[in-house]
Amino acid sequence: MLAYAIRRLGLSVLILIVVMTAMYGMVFLVPGDPASLALGPRATPELKEALRERMGLDQPILTQILYFFGNVLQGDLGVDVWSRRPVLDQILEVFPNTLILGIVALGWALIMGVLLGCAAVVWRDSWADRLLGVLSVSMISVPSFVVALYALIVFAVWLNWLPAIGAGEKGDIGSQIRALILPAFAVGIGWVGYLARLIRASLLEVMEAPHIRTARAFGMTERDIIFGHALRVAIVPTISVLAIGFGSILSSAVFVESVFSRPGIGTLITGAVEKRNYPVVMGCVLFMTAFYLFIVTAADLLIARLDPRVRDVLRG
Amino acid sequence: MTAIISVENLSISYRVPGGNLRALRDVSLSVARGEVLGIMGESGCGKSTLAAAMINLLPTGARISAGAVRLAGTDMLRLSPEDQRRLRGRSVAMVFQDPMTAFNPVLTIGRQLADFAGAHDPARAAPAALAAMLGRVGIPDPQRCLDRYPHELSGGMRQRVAIAAALLMQPDVLIADEPTTALDVTMEAQIIHLLRDLRSSFDGAIVIVTHHLGVIAELCDRVAVMYAGQVVEEGPVDSLFHDPRHPYTRALLACDPAVVDPASGRLPAIGGRIPDLTALPEGCAFAPRCGMAQPACASPVPRHHPGPGRSVLCHGAGP
Numbered sequence A: 001m002l003a004y005a006i007r008r009l010g011l012s013v014l015i016l017i018v019v020m021t022a023m024y025g026m027v028f029l030v031p032g033d034p035a036s037l038a039l040g041p042r043a044t045p046e047l048k049e050a051l052r053e054r055m056g057l058d059q060p061i062l063t064q065i066l067y068f069f070g071n072v073l074q075g076d077l078g079v080d081v082w083s084r085r086p087v088l089d090q091i092l093e094v095f096p097n098t099l100i101l102g103i104v105a106l107g108w109a110l111i112m113g114v115l116l117g118c119a120a121v122v123w124r125d126s127w128a129d130r131l132l133g134v135l136s137v138s139m140i141s142v143p144s145f146v147v148a149l150y151a152l153i154v155f156a157v158w159l160n161w162l163p164a165i166g167a168g169e170k171g172d173i174g175s176q177i178r179a180l181i182l183p184a185f186a187v188g189i190g191w192v193g194y195l196a197r198l199i200r201a202s203l204l205e206v207m208e209a210p211h212i213r214t215a216r217a218f219g220m221t222e223r224d225i226i227f228g229h230a231l232r233v234a235i236v237p238t239i240s241v242l243a244i245g246f247g248s249i250l251s252s253a254v255f256v257e258s259v260f261s262r263p264g265i266g267t268l269i270t271g272a273v274e275k276r277n278y279p280v281v282m283g284c285v286l287f288m289t290a291f292y293l294f295i296v297t298a299a300d301l302l303i304a305r306l307d308p309r310v311r312d313v314l315r316g
Numbered sequence B: 001m002t003a004i005i006s007v008e009n010l011s012i013s014y015r016v017p018g019g020n021l022r023a024l025r026d027v028s029l030s031v032a033r034g035e036v037l038g039i040m041g042e043s044g045c046g047k048s049t050l051a052a053a054m055i056n057l058l059p060t061g062a063r064i065s066a067g068a069v070r071l072a073g074t075d076m077l078r079l080s081p082e083d084q085r086r087l088r089g090r091s092v093a094m095v096f097q098d099p100m101t102a103f104n105p106v107l108t109i110g111r112q113l114a115d116f117a118g119a120h121d122p123a124r125a126a127p128a129a130l131a132a133m134l135g136r137v138g139i140p141d142p143q144r145c146l147d148r149y150p151h152e153l154s155g156g157m158r159q160r161v162a163i164a165a166a167l168l169m170q171p172d173v174l175i176a177d178e179p180t181t182a183l184d185v186t187m188e189a190q191i192i193h194l195l196r197d198l199r200s201s202f203d204g205a206i207v208i209v210t211h212h213l214g215v216i217a218e219l220c221d222r223v224a225v226m227y228a229g230q231v232v233e234e235g236p237v238d239s240l241f242h243d244p245r246h247p248y249t250r251a252l253l254a255c256d257p258a259v260v261d262p263a264s265g266r267l268p269a270i271g272g273r274i275p276d277l278t279a280l281p282e283g284c285a286f287a288p289r290c291g292m293a294q295p296a297c298a299s300p301v302p303r304h305h306p307g308p309g310r311s312v313l314c315h316g317a318g319p
Helices: A002-029 A034-039 A045-055 A061-073 A087-122 A127-141 A144-158 A173-207 A210-217 A222-259 A265-274 A278-306 A308-315 B047-053 B081-087 B109-118 B127-136 B142-146 B155-167 B185-201 B213-219 B237-242 B247-255
Strands: B003-016 B019-032 B036-040 B062-071 B092-095 B173-177 B205-210 B222-227 B230-236 B311-313
Touching: A002 A061, A002 A278, A034 A045, A087 A127, A087 A173, A087 A222, A087 A265, A087 A278, A127 A173, A144 A173, A144 A222, A173 A222, A210 A222, A210 B092, A210 B109, A222 A265, A222 A278, A222 B109, A265 A278, A278 A308, B003 B047, B003 B205, B019 B036, B019 B047, B019 B062, B019 B205, B019 B222, B019 B230, B036 B047, B036 B213, B047 B062, B047 B173, B047 B205, B092 B155, B109 B127, B109 B142, B109 B155, B127 B142, B127 B155, B155 B173, B155 B185, B185 B205, B185 B213, B205 B213, B213 B237, B222 B237, B222 B247, B230 B237, B230 B247
Parallel strands: B036 B205, B036 B222, B092 B173, B173 B205
Antiparallel strands: B003 B019, B003 B062, B222 B230, B230 B311
């Protein structure tokens, strides 16, 4: 297990290096010079040259990349071109908002998805199953920012039940929770449908397994069989999908955070892209990549915990 | 002797592309308390369908067109699903063919046994009771076995666990569907040995489905030979093995590797194949493969009773 964790960690570091290099290359290729952007349209060529030199932009690209790597290793993601604040500080300031949004969105999506998936299996091939199928596909098909817009209009503007923008007052848990409801709903709803379909398919496959026949032959109730025996097997393949889902939830958070003007890594990144604030863009992407890799690795380790067969293969 | 479980005129078919596959035709059997019935025949003759029907856990697509499965008098097939569930595991228990896939891979043995017993009587789901039963079927260190996962046990051990599970509720009827087929020869011998030991302490009826003649000879009191969904011959093991009346039974017995002269260097086989179960003839289904077939074999076959407890379905077996 330990050897496996170390191997996974090594792989993650390798992926990070590739991502960093690719990102640096792409930023290098994008037209627009950070120095002239930073100094504005009235800067003289001498001033620009001086800034370029100070930013290290006159160095060969390889030196720049190595320099960048060195800084990242020391936990330095660079400074904001405009505010001169360290990028890492900015990210850490807003990231909890995005993280909570992601966890709550995926959390309710998982609970609802599992319940609806199980319900579809309990009532398989009935009208309820078909209705759930149509509902799930509709939930998957509507993009999260569209749901966000309509949820905003209905619940915040018309009904005025929930706040339309922001992440709530600092220190006021109640207002933070209220501000979280609509974005989490918008981000999670597509996943409710997706997980419901996934759990249904996975469960139906497991329900055909010989060990389910054994459980039936011993007189277990259908409910105990589904929730006690079949779901435990069916949930394992869902976990890796959930991990990937967490990554895509973070990216759909970019849209939803914009719609709700909610501070988070999504708003940080869109703002930085608009202002050609490259260190912030790069810092955010790098941070998200690292976080995503962490989630995927954690999911694999969780699968190993839940499936004793996988656990033993890793141990052996 | 009164029957504890009896199958009466049971006919079952499967819907398949191109018609109805008639898996069982007018099958009648009964087993009394303390008796062991063996059901034998080649693959595809309806043995496993019959075993599944005795607990009414037929695969989807199966249709019961006629007949009854009576458990102490009540027809199990007519009971509500909930009443059937209450009987399964408690009155009729089953041991499945493949111990590799019969258990849930992500739950411990102890958890599964506890769930099986707990479905009827929580008191029997106590770890001490489970461990005691595992000890009875010859599992060393039963306490530790409870914490193990199925894949950590060998095939033979798993089949022992399956037998222990079936005995947990002290059922009236134990059905074993090819309990030794998936095991290697050493394991098979051990499981046969275990079943023979359990016979003496088990007061219910046992039904063993197998194509292994040795299992029948070792364990059973009576044997029913199946062919193309029918019981073609039935009787006490000794009498039937010494004096088989149906040509199919004779052919089966001649094919047993245990009775073949090794010096001959040849293993006999029954020529031909089992008939298409979607288009069965009106007469004897074995006639196309039978060396003694006569023109009369094309007409419906009568059942003869050549001796005490014996019955045979063949034109040629008449007086």
